[in-house]
Amino acid sequence: MIPPKFREYARAFLNVAKRDNIRAKRALEAKDYPECFFYSQQSVEKAVKAMLEVKLIYKKEHDIIAEASNNLQDLGNDLDLVLNALDYLSGAWNISRYPFFNGTNIVTPEEIVTEEMCIQGINYSDEVIKIAENYLRKYGVI
Numbered sequence: 283m284i285p286p287k288f289r290e291y292a293r294a295f296l297n298v299a300k301r302d303n304i305r306a307k308r309a310l311e312a313k314d315y316p317e318c319f320f321y322s323q324q325s326v327e328k329a330v331k332a333m334l335e336v337k338l339i340y341k342k343e344h345d346i347i348a349e350a351s352n353n354l355q356d357l358g359n360d361l362d363l364v365l366n367a368l369d370y371l372s373g374a375w376n377i378s379r380y381p382f383f384n385g386t387n388i389v390t391p392e393e394i395v396t397e398e399m400c401i402q403g404i405n406y407s408d409e410v411i412k413i414a415e416n417y418l419r420k421y422g423v424i
Contacts, residue, residue, distance in 0.1 A: 284421060288335045292423045295332035296414055299325045303407045310400050316378040316391035322403025323374030326367045329407075329414040333357075333364075336421045344375055360413045367406035374403065 284292075306321035330350050331341055337353045347368045354361055381390045418424045 284336060284338070284423065288338055288340075289423050291340060292332045292335035292418055295328045295335060296411070296418060296424070299328035299332060299407075299411055299414065302328060303404070303411060306400070306404050306407060310397070310404060313397070315395040315397055315400050318400035319371075319374050319395045319403050320378035322400065322407045323371035323378070325407040326371050326403075326410045329410045330354075330364060330368065332414050333417045336417065336423060345372065347372065354417075357413065357417065363406075364410055364413060367410050370406060371403055 302321045302325035306318045306325060309315070309318035309321060327344060327346065330346055333354055334341060334346065334349055339349055339353060341349055347365060350361070350364055350368060354364065357364060378391050378395055381388050383389075384394075415424065
């Protein structure tokens, strides 16, 4: 039995994941690649957090690869896609928001994040949201 609080968080995380996915797609249309990449990462992260709520795990941190790997084995083959998405987008919240040193130069997110990175991020977001919806349905959360 999943306690009501965890069910509510799972649904809320999934709803925000879907909105972040829409934000990512709008940013791609506007060619705002750092914003697109950021929201793709946020969408995947929140969709995975929705699934972790089913396992009674609430995480505020961005890095949830270990939690997903250790607690979502019942995803079967979909777990590989989820872990690949988390790995690909790890650090996106950082590189899409802040300048940093690259060798001897300081680079901005606009110089790093590409359209191709965004398209891959959105593809991962779309897939992980579908997986999360199916997972929450399986456990009677939605």
